[in-house]
Amino acid sequence: MKSPVTLPAGYRLEFWARGPGAIRIVQGEALLWQVPAFPGYVDFFSYQHREAGSVAVECQSSEAILWAYGYDPATVTETGITLWEFSEDGLTLRSKLEIEAAMRSDPARPIMHFSPPRQWMNDPNGLCRIGDTWHLFYQFHPAGTDWGPMHWGHAVSTDLFNWTHLPVFLHPEQNLWRLGASGGAFSGSAFADRDGSRMFFYTERLPAYDLFAGYREVQKLVRPGRDVLRAGSSDTVLALRPDGQGVAHDFRDPKVWWDAAAGAYRMVLGAAIHGDPAVLLYGSDSLSDWTYLGPLYRAPAHYRENGARAVECPDFFPLNGKWVMVMGFVGYTEPATGRHNLLYARIGDFRNDRFVPDADDLQVLDFGTDFYAMQSFEAEGRQIAFAWLFNWQSRKPPGSPYSGEMSLPRELGLDGSGRLVMQPVAELDSAWPVSLLNSEPDGSVLLRDAPFELRLTGSLDGTKIVATQGGALSFELSVSDDRLAVRLAEDDGKIRYEATCGSATDLRVIYDRGILEVFADNGAICGTRRSYSNIGPDRVEVTSAAQFTVSERRAVR
Numbered sequence: 001m002k003s004p005v006t007l008p009a010g011y012r013l014e015f016w017a018r019g020p021g022a023i024r025i026v027q028g029e030a031l032l033w034q035v036p037a038f039p040g041y042v043d044f045f046s047y048q049h050r051e052a053g054s055v056a057v058e059c060q061s062s063e064a065i066l067w068a069y070g071y072d073p074a075t076v077t078e079t080g081i082t083l084w085e086f087s088e089d090g091l092t093l094r095s096k097l098e099i100e101a102a103m104r105s106d107p108a109r110p111i112m113h114f115s116p117p118r119q120w121m122n123d124p125n126g127l128c129r130i131g132d133t134w135h136l137f138y139q140f141h142p143a144g145t146d147w148g149p150m151h152w153g154h155a156v157s158t159d160l161f162n163w164t165h166l167p168v169f170l171h172p173e174q175n176l177w178r179l180g181a182s183g184g185a186f187s188g189s190a191f192a193d194r195d196g197s198r199m200f201f202y203t204e205r206l207p208a209y210d211l212f213a214g215y216r217e218v219q220k221l222v223r224p225g226r227d228v229l230r231a232g233s234s235d236t237v238l239a240l241r242p243d244g245q246g247v248a249h250d251f252r253d254p255k256v257w258w259d260a261a262a263g264a265y266r267m268v269l270g271a272a273i274h275g276d277p278a279v280l281l282y283g284s285d286s287l288s289d290w291t292y293l294g295p296l297y298r299a300p301a302h303y304r305e306n307g308a309r310a311v312e313c314p315d316f317f318p319l320n321g322k323w324v325m326v327m328g329f330v331g332y333t334e335p336a337t338g339r340h341n342l343l344y345a346r347i348g349d350f351r352n353d354r355f356v357p358d359a360d361d362l363q364v365l366d367f368g369t370d371f372y373a374m375q376s377f378e379a380e381g382r383q384i385a386f387a388w389l390f391n392w393q394s395r396k397p398p399g400s401p402y403s404g405e406m407s408l409p410r411e412l413g414l415d416g417s418g419r420l421v422m423q424p425v426a427e428l429d430s431a432w433p434v435s436l437l438n439s440e441p442d443g444s445v446l447l448r449d450a451p452f453e454l455r456l457t458g459s460l461d462g463t464k465i466v467a468t469q470g471g472a473l474s475f476e477l478s479v480s481d482d483r484l485a486v487r488l489a490e491d492d493g494k495i496r497y498e499a500t501c502g503s504a505t506d507l508r509v510i511y512d513r514g515i516l517e518v519f520a521d522n523g524a525i526c527g528t529r530r531s532y533s534n535i536g537p538d539r540v541e542v543t544s545a546a547q548f549t550v551s552e553r554r555a556v557r
Contacts, residue, residue: 003091021064121404150184181207246274250310308332371528421523458546
């Protein structure tokens with residue numbers, strides 16, 4: 001394969017490849033750059049073009065190129081990356097608009113929810129707003145659509161819904177494919193110091209050969225350049241687990257803040273203490289040297305006894321005069337319902353480096369369980385959150401060019417009962433305004449290929465919502481005896497996805513090509529499901545004593 005390409009000065013090409021195969025970039029008779037033979041393991045390559053002009057790209061074995069993109073560093077934050085797609089027929093370059101069009105045209109891809117153009121994505125990381133720009137980083141495997149050595153992908157937006165894809169931000173500290181190992185740049189968060197300097201804390205899982213034991217995780221700090229395009233070098237700031245606490249290997253996902261009361265920095269980490277899921281608290285005066293201050297939370301034995309291995313992605317932040325702790329219990333299966341990997345919240349006070357909860361019970365943040373690894377951040381007085389959407393029970397069918405979506409961005413608050421509440425951000429209505437749909441004579445509503453939303457107000461008991469595609473079930477939502485339940489086409493009944501809704505008189509349901517997000521009781525009850533069967537419903541029927549509307553959402557372009 002040989003294809004001509006015109007490149008501006010300074011243009012960068014970055015790609016991951018695995019042999020056999022080779023690549024050359026030539027200009028006339030001059031060889032500018034080459035990889036004469038790709039290794040038998042995945043490796044990362046980059047080329048920077050020095051002077052504007054036309055070149056020829058020669059690729060031997062297009063299948064060897066696993067993920068490739070190019071960009072002009074001077075304009076990439078506006079124009080985004082350009083995908084380089086290699087085939088035996090030649091090289092195709094896809095610009096930002098072409099990437100967006102290709103993603104929208106995939107009938108199996110949700111269109112309101114963020115997803116990567118290609119490859120695997122999981123946890124949201126490093127969420128922040130810099131000026132008028134929202135930054136979304138995420139766990140990313142550039143070499144395939146399954147989980148693998150972790151990097152940080154990166155995208156930016158001015159409205160939280162229309163995203164520009166940027167170059168990979170963080171790489172593992174060494175080539176894990178060459179070692180036959182997993183690990184890499186795991187989850188972390190953004191931190192803005194009192195002087196406004198921006199930095200990111202994250203976990204590096206060192207080369208690991210077992211997914212469940214024997215690995216080592218360290219905490220690192222990276223200070224990016226002003227353009228926040230490249231991470232640059234990173235420093236290890238916390239390498240050792242606390243002594244005498246029974247912290248075996250899970251020790252990750254830092255969240256850092258300046259604690260004015262203590263006059264010092266604080267960090268929480270997810271871990272397990274003698275097998276019990278736990279949140280650990282650390283302190284520092286310098287951001288580079290951290291001291292263990294003790295456990296902020298340790299789960300009762302019940303969770304360990306039912307499979308929970310550790311806390312993942314802990315979040316800890318002030319909200320409306322209280323402190324909120326959010327944590328996921330990886331591996332946990334709830335005996336009563338069969339739900340697993342649940343996400344919990346606790347509300348309370350944080351004084352003298354101790355968290356005093358207002359109640360003993362944990363609040364289940366999402367009864368659907370496909371909403372995980374939530375991360376939140378403060379921006380101009382608002383607490384905004386994203387979570388990774390993943391169906392732990394019914395994995396995505398093979399053949400898709402990507403895997404993983406984010407939830408709709410949500411704004412967090414506290415209600416009068418001291419519960420954490422979540423609702424889609426107000427920007428949704430500006431980016432994807434609603435248009436009411438009319439009912440058919442039989443009471444059903446016909447749906448088109450667009451995200452849709454139902455809103456119900458009034459008595460919810462006896463409510464039943466059924467969405468179908470060609471007569472086959474897409475999803476069913478019901479309220480009976482104060483229980484709100486959701487069922488998808490692929491559910492076999494072994495797991496019950498339900499919540500107690502009590503005296504709730506409001507219900508909001510948003511659906512987007514297989515993603516179902518439910519909000520009840522003003523956002524105190526939330527349920528998220530990710531389906532891969534019958535994801536294009538053409539009809540919805542609502543039976544309810546409550547008043548209801550059905551609307552579709554169309555993007556503002």
